[in-house]
Amino acid sequence: xxxxxxxxxxxxxxxxxxxxxxxxxxxxxxxxxxxxxxxxxxxxxxxxxxxxxxxxxxxxxxxxxxxxxxxxxxxxxxxxxxxxxxxxxxxxxxxxxxxxxxxxxxxxxxxx
Amino acid sequence: xxxxxxxxxxxxxxxxxxxxxxxxxxxxxxxxxxxxxxxxxxxxxxxxxxxxxxxxxxxxxxxxxxxxxxxxxxxxxxxxxxxxxxxxxxxxxxxxxxxxxxxxxxxxxxxxxxxx
Numbered sequence: 001x002x003x004x005x006x007x008x009x010x011x012x013x014x015x016x017x018x019x020x021x022x023x024x025x026x027x028x029x030x031x032x033x034x035x036x037x038x039x040x041x042x043x044x045x046x047x048x049x050x051x052x053x054x055x056x057x058x059x060x061x062x063x064x065x066x067x068x069x070x071x072x073x074x075x076x077x078x079x080x081x082x083x084x085x086x087x088x089x090x091x092x093x094x095x096x097x098x099x100x101x102x103x104x105x106x107x108x109x110x111x112x
Numbered sequence: 113x114x115x116x117x118x119x120x121x122x123x124x125x126x127x128x129x130x131x132x133x134x135x136x137x138x139x140x141x142x143x144x145x146x147x148x149x150x151x152x153x154x155x156x157x158x159x160x161x162x163x164x165x166x167x168x169x170x171x172x173x174x175x176x177x178x179x180x181x182x183x184x185x186x187x188x189x190x191x192x193x194x195x196x197x198x199x200x201x202x203x204x205x206x207x208x209x210x211x212x213x214x215x216x217x218x219x220x221x222x223x224x225x226x227x228x
Binding site for chain 1: 145147153154155157160202204206208216217219220221
């Protein structure tokens with residue numbers, strides 16, 4: 001069975017500051033891990049994915065995440081926040097299928 | 113290249129009624145999954161259709177049913193609506209063989225259902 005836990009339902013940063021969104025996973029098989037972003041009144045857009053290749057994964061819009069097996073973590077980072085990054089972010093896990101298990105989400109606010 | 117399209121975008125129903133939501137997958141995709149996203153929550157897997165059959169199902173009652181057509185489009189039906197069924201219903205498509213390697217889904221913008 002798979003599950004993810006997102007620590008912090010709300011994160012607030014200033015424009016230009018580091019963004020760090022936390023995700024820990026549990027999986028009975030080597031996991032595939034994903035970060036999706038959801039803008040208001042829209043569907044989900046894939047930011048990046050880990051599928052057992054490089055442990056540091058780069059995605060769109062300057063985001064990246066590092067898979068750490070020893071810590072069962074897949075935290076999302078961005079060096080410098082932009083106002084346009086304000087959205088809901090979801091971490092998800094799958095067990096080599098196309099059924100995703102999502103976390104409860106983290107709402108990112110960016111202040112000028 | 114058209115992405116995943118869903119209809120209607122918004123609808124309002126009353127308790128006890130029935131609703132049908134529709135989804136057209138991304139061009140070239142053969143698998144459709146449905147997710148329910150309640151307000152303030154992450155999406156929850158309802159079920160998945162492949163080759164016109166339900167292949168996987170999440171922890172949802174039989175009031176939730178679906179169908180996939182030969183052109184890979186899909187419908188989600190919910191009977192005997194409850195207030196708790198109010199949510200954003202997301203459709204996601206994938207290509208079966210590729211998804212097992214990448215696990216990536218493509219999502220539509222969803223159908224927002226309000227049950228009064």
